[in-house]
Amino acid sequence: MRTVAVTCPLCEATCGLTVTVDGDRVTRVRGDELDVFSRGFICPKGASVGALHQDPDRLRAPLVKRNGRFEEVSWDEAFAEIDRHLPRLMAEHGRDAVAVYAGNPSVHNTATALYGPAFYKALGTKNFYTAGTVDQLPKHFSSGYLFGHPMSIPVPDLDRTEYLLVLGANPLVSNGSLMTAPDARGRLRALRARGGRLVVVDPKRSRTAEQADEHHAIRPGTDALLLFAMVNVLFTENLCAPGALTPHLSGLDEVEVLARPFTPEAVAPATGLSASTITRLARDLAAAGSAAVYGRMGTTTQSFGTVASWLVDVLNVLTGNLDRPGGAMFPLAAAGQANARPGPRRPWRSGRWHSRVRGLPEVLGELPVATLADEILTPGEGQVRALVTVAGNPCLSTPNAARLSEALGQLDFMVSLDVYLNETTRHANVILPGPTLLERPHYDVALYQLAVRNVANWTPAALPTTVPQEWRTLLRLTAIVTGQGPTPNLEALDDLVAAEAAKRAGVDPVTDRTGPERLIDQLLRAGPYDLTLADLEAAPHGVDLGPLRPRLPDILATPSGTIELAAKDIVADVPRLLAALENTNPDHLILIGRRQLASNNSWMHNVAGLVRGTNRCTAQLHPTDAARLGLEDGASAHISSRTGTITIPVEITDTVRPGVVSIPHGWGHDVTGTRGQVARAHPGVNSNILTDDTDLDALTGTAVLNGIPVDVAAATTPATAPAPATTAAIP
Numbered sequence: 001m002r003t004v005a006v007t008c009p010l011c012e013a014t015c016g017l018t019v020t021v022d023g024d025r026v027t028r029v030r031g032d033e034l035d036v037f038s039r040g041f042i043c044p045k046g047a048s049v050g051a052l053h054q055d056p057d058r059l060r061a062p063l064v065k066r067n068g069r070f071e072e073v074s075w076d077e078a079f080a081e082i083d084r085h086l087p088r089l090m091a092e093h094g095r096d097a098v099a100v101y102a103g104n105p106s107v108h109n110t111a112t113a114l115y116g117p118a119f120y121k122a123l124g125t126k127n128f129y130t131a132g133t134v135d136q137l138p139k140h141f142s143s144g145y146l147f148g149h150p151m152s153i154p155v156p157d158l159d160r161t162e163y164l165l166v167l168g169a170n171p172l173v174s175n176g177s178l179m180t181a182p183d184a185r186g187r188l189r190a191l192r193a194r195g196g197r198l199v200v201v202d203p204k205r206s207r208t209a210e211q212a213d214e215h216h217a218i219r220p221g222t223d224a225l226l227l228f229a230m231v232n233v234l235f236t237e238n239l240c241a242p243g244a245l246t247p248h249l250s251g252l253d254e255v256e257v258l259a260r261p262f263t264p265e266a267v268a269p270a271t272g273l274s275a276s277t278i279t280r281l282a283r284d285l286a287a288a289g290s291a292a293v294y295g296r297m298g299t300t301t302q303s304f305g306t307v308a309s310w311l312v313d314v315l316n317v318l319t320g321n322l323d324r325p326g327g328a329m330f331p332l333a334a335a336g337q338a339n340a341r342p343g344p345r346r347p348w349r350s351g352r353w354h355s356r357v358r359g360l361p362e363v364l365g366e367l368p369v370a371t372l373a374d375e376i377l378t379p380g381e382g383q384v385r386a387l388v389t390v391a392g393n394p395c396l397s398t399p400n401a402a403r404l405s406e407a408l409g410q411l412d413f414m415v416s417l418d419v420y421l422n423e424t425t426r427h428a429n430v431i432l433p434g435p436t437l438l439e440r441p442h443y444d445v446a447l448y449q450l451a452v453r454n455v456a457n458w459t460p461a462a463l464p465t466t467v468p469q470e471w472r473t474l475l476r477l478t479a480i481v482t483g484q485g486p487t488p489n490l491e492a493l494d495d496l497v498a499a500e501a502a503k504r505a506g507v508d509p510v511t512d513r514t515g516p517e518r519l520i521d522q523l524l525r526a527g528p529y530d531l532t533l534a535d536l537e538a539a540p541h542g543v544d545l546g547p548l549r550p551r552l553p554d555i556l557a558t559p560s561g562t563i564e565l566a567a568k569d570i571v572a573d574v575p576r577l578l579a580a581l582e583n584t585n586p587d588h589l590i591l592i593g594r595r596q597l598a599s600n601n602s603w604m605h606n607v608a609g610l611v612r613g614t615n616r617c618t619a620q621l622h623p624t625d626a627a628r629l630g631l632e633d634g635a636s637a638h639i640s641s642r643t644g645t646i647t648i649p650v651e652i653t654d655t656v657r658p659g660v661v662s663i664p665h666g667w668g669h670d671v672t673g674t675r676g677q678v679a680r681a682h683p684g685v686n687s688n689i690l691t692d693d694t695d696l697d698a699l700t701g702t703a704v705l706n707g708i709p710v711d712v713a714a715a716t717t718p719a720t721a722p723a724p725a726t727t728a729a730i731p
């Protein structure tokens, strides 16, 4: 028996866990009291890392589909199969014929985060998709144009702020996003305990809203209007006080002009908040000793996701709270901080290419996943014929999921790097599993760049494994698509990757390590804290690098060297917002999403401890709507949108705003051909049958997952028997 300290990679919070193992079995998991950042906090998912590791349905060997059935094969056979198909398809149809979809865990997994890019670059396809376009891309876009780098995302200085305005985020359940903050609940409690104020804007009285001083139940999709009206009040009441930011600003006058039509009175009917409330919110924000405005999923995955994300930071700037303690600050991670490189940088821009079928712009090198099905189903030059998924389940997580599922069924070839045979990977020809989080080393390259405190923590692999490390799998795939065949000299390839990475980072290559260890060591050596991997190895509970520090003006990398408050690529969407103000349509109920403490997007429902109890995949409706529709609690309803219909049990609750329907995503495990006994027994319904692949944030192509018009009607068939549209649409 031994106990090891690991960093949990399941969500963005980076909690420290202590895991007790007996041989290769996990016997106990606890929050690590000594962890410098999380100090003992743990959530139900973190507590399940042992169950996840021991899940008998988890894949441990590669699968190849032959005559429509999956067979377990050797690793050599699996790579030989890929080598027979991918290079041929690339040669016959061009590089863009192979698409990639990289899912959420591909960022949380050090191997895929560090070695994925080498493979994607070798593929050289424009058809690169990630979960970012069903998530946070609007924030990268607004930061890219405001500050010059898409990773320059200010995070609330949570531990010091006196006033936090949260829009469309539920950190008590999500544990924080674009804000790495383990034990968000404890940190928010501490905020209130020191006399600070927590204000939540959300169509639902979420768990976070329940802890807040104020909750404002906004109409979905109207945050940009509310935020613009707050900007308007700051100008009309002379409350703008950018203070020390003033010499670094441009576009202030333009913002004032742009905000003029969005008076509190003008936006009140659309937002559902009174003009006096909006005015007071602006005054309170301006009056606070320090304050941060913070928006997440509810503000990014909506029709005006980018404009809302931009206005969040406009408010942080106008009130002088950007880059000051207690405000919204820029973290500085120990390794890989993308915006830390000294010297002049090329200003960031998007739209360098466009998608073939719908002409949607590239952002951060990727195209909107909402158009992946179009690219597969539409014939012509450049048609997608093959797909590689890396830790993604787009058949449950992307809009118009039924159509995507149909499209995946028509591919010539599909490879999935994944640990489950699920709703997406069942379409693959080859599935390559990876080791579990306890069988691989971990360092959170991405999320420390968004942390509310600068910390660094390295986790060595806790358990041995027979499954190849995913960085090795990715190098073999890289070899295949570069014509080196399926059995390359992996050591030589790894040396090459490391040498390139060292050059990019501006350090001498490390020679006494390999794999992610070496890349992290190099990044630490290149980083701002004079650390090496050996330093982190000597500190199993992490290294605390202190509270966030101001980073202006060095962080700015816009063409003008200022914070470009009125960047033309962002303000281009303001006329559409103005038009929407005059054109609100209250006729439909509006669908929004909801995260759940014991779910992790789509993929942890095969852990029995996380699906115990009553079915939580329900459609929440306000009592007045339920009464009008003749629906009782627990009754079954048909819910329809432009793209499909689902049948789902109704849960009546006054926590949602009237006119709103809330359904969690990541469910719908009742399809054929998957392996996941527990998930199949708790299937729920796929809410992304309803989200619309043509309803996008105009600037980034990010899907509108919050704010879909739907019709709700009592179902005559019980909810346990799926409505025809659900099953018929998924092959």
Ligand SMILES: Nc1nc2c(c(=O)[nH]1)N[C@H]1C(S)=C(S)[C@@H](COP(=O)(O)OP(=O)(O)OC[C@H]3O[C@@H](n4cnc5c(=O)[nH]c(N)nc54)[C@H](O)[C@@H]3O)O[C@H]1N2
Binding pocket: 102, 103, 104, 105, 109, 131, 134, 135, 297, 390, 391, 392, 393, 394, 396, 397, 398, 417, 418, 419, 420, 422, 433, 434, 435, 593, 594, 600, 601, 602, 603, 664, 665, 666, 687, 688, 691, 705
């Ligand atoms: N309607 C609606 N839809 C949403 C959302 C919403 O709020 N509402 N949220 C969106 C958001 S924010 C996100 S991030 C996306 C997530 O979208 P996805 O990333 O597509 O979905 P996940 O459910 O995270 O699927 C992760 C996949 O990775 C696999 N996996 C897990 N760990 C590993 C690993 O270590 N290695 C490998 N190779 N595979 C692994 C799992 O088995 C699973 O198949 O969903 C989006 N979809």
Ligand SMILES: Nc1nc2c(c(=O)[nH]1)N[C@H]1C(S)=C(S)[C@@H](COP(=O)(O)OP(=O)(O)OC[C@H]3O[C@@H](n4cnc5c(=O)[nH]c(N)nc54)[C@H](O)[C@@H]3O)O[C@H]1N2
Binding pocket: 011, 012, 104, 135, 167, 168, 169, 170, 171, 173, 174, 175, 176, 177, 201, 202, 203, 204, 206, 218, 219, 220, 221, 222, 223, 296, 297, 298, 299, 302, 592, 593, 594, 595, 596, 597, 598, 599, 600, 601, 602, 706, 707
């Ligand atoms: N337990 C758990 N934790 C998770 C995940 C999980 O699946 N489960 N997923 C992880 C991932 S991938 C992500 S991206 C993060 C997301 O982290 P968060 O964004 O904090 O999580 P959500 O629960 O999606 O919060 C969105 C909130 O926006 C509200 N909302 C919906 N529409 C609107 C709107 O138009 N305006 C406003 N103001 N609010 C609106 C919803 O009611 C909801 O409360 O969570 C991460 N953490």
Ligand code: SF4
Binding pocket: 008, 009, 010, 011, 012, 013, 014, 015, 041, 042, 043, 044, 045, 046, 047, 175, 182
């Ligand atoms: S909050 Fe996130 S990081 Fe912390 S234990 Fe839970 S899943 Fe893991």
Ligand SMILES: [Mo]
Binding pocket: 104, 131, 135
């Ligand atoms: Mo996400």
